[in-house]
Amino acid sequence: MDQHCEIDQTGGGADDAGYQERFTARQEEVLEAALGLLVKGGERAITTAGLARAANCSKESLYKWFGDRDGVLAAMIAYQASKVRVAVGGPSATRPAESFRADLEGFGIDLLAVLSGPASLALNRLAIGQASRDGSRLGDLLVARGRRTVSTRAKALIEAGRRAGHLRFADTQEAFETLYGLIVRDMHVRLMLGEHVPATNSERAMATHVAGAIDQFFRLYGAE
Numbered sequence: 308m309d310q311h312c313e314i315d316q317t318g319g320g321a322d323d324a325g326y327q328e329r330f331t332a333r334q335e336e337v338l339e340a341a342l343g344l345l346v347k348g349g350e351r352a353i354t355t356a357g358l359a360r361a362a363n364c365s366k367e368s369l370y371k372w373f374g375d376r377d378g379v380l381a382a383m384i385a386y387q388a389s390k391v392r393v394a395v396g397g398p399s400a401t402r403p404a405e406s407f408r409a410d411l412e413g414f415g416i417d418l419l420a421v422l423s424g425p426a427s428l429a430l431n432r433l434a435i436g437q438a439s440r441d442g443s444r445l446g447d448l449l450v451a452r453g454r455r456t457v458s459t460r461a462k463a464l465i466e467a468g469r470r471a472g473h474l475r476f477a478d479t480q481e482a483f484e485t486l487y488g489l490i491v492r493d494m495h496v497r498l499m500l501g502e503h504v505p506a507t508n509s510e511r512a513m514a515t516h517v518a519g520a521i522d523q524f525f526r527l528y529g530a531e
Contacts, residue, residue, distance in 0.1 A: 330386055334372060337362040338386040341379060342426040350433050353379065380430075380445060384452045387427055391417040393460035402471040408521060411468075414461060415490045415517035416510070422495050423507035432499055458483055475530045482528055489520040 330338065340362040344352040353376065359366045373379045394410045421427055434445040462483045468474040476482040494504045506516040 329389070330382075333364075334382075335386065337364055337369070337372070338383055341383050342387075342429075345383070345429045345433070346425045349429075350436075355379075377444060377448075381448050381452055383426075384430060384448055385456065387421055387430070388453050388456040390421050391457045391460070393457075393464050402467065402473070404471075404473050407468050407471060407473050408525075410464060411486075411521050411524070412514070412517050414464060415486075415520060416513050418457065418487075418490055419494070419507060419513050419517060420510075422491060423498055423504070428499055431495075435499075458487070461486065472530055474525075474528045476528050485527060486520075486524050489523050490517060 337358070341353060341358050344357060344361055355366050355369055355376065358364075358379065359369060369379065373382045391414065393414050430449065434449050437445050462479050465474060465482055465486065466479055469476065474482070494506060497504050498507065506512050
């Protein structure tokens with residue numbers, strides 16, 4: 308077993324573990340292994356023993372980092388959300404329009420790449436399959452640790468754009484939902500149903516699609 312798994316962190320259940328914005332490199336390796344197991348083997352593949360073998364890590368370390376199985380799932384969701392990067396830097400009053408637009412496009416490309424990836428599709432399909440089960444928390448975790456985490460960061464970005472004078476809107480939540488809808492549209496649902504979506508074929512296709520979505524967003528909310 309990997310003797311470098313241990314770190315000075317306390318674990319717990321899904322209520323208090325796996326929700327940090329940043330993971331160590333070793334934790335990311337373990338979570339990537341967990342996502343790989345989920346994609347290949349579905350829900351039943353996510354066991355403490357199976358993950359320990361796949362990640363070459365002790366079960367004690369898994370419990371310490373993530374707590375129980377729900378904690379592992381929560382950490383997987385938080386880790387996926389962390390891949391959607393949002394750049395909010397520099398004084399908002401002097402933020403150039405070109406830089407702000409590039410940040411919006413970067414957010415959109417990351418968002419589309421994560422949502423269209425096999426790991427996110429597997430997590431969402433699993434949550435939908437469990438939705439009718441009593442006591443199933445995966446759907447709630449996807450909202451709280453996935454979409455809500457992403458939306459909080461994205462709203463900070465568009466608020467920075469408003470302060471800088473690039474956007475004009477009255478309701479931040481409404482502006483975010485418009486941005487999200489223009490980028491994602493119905494593609495996530497179509498992908499979960501197994502449909503081929505050309506806009507997610509490559510980085511270039513995603514960039515072209517997102518650039519068009521940002522053009523539409525500025526037509527609706529641009530200050531100029």
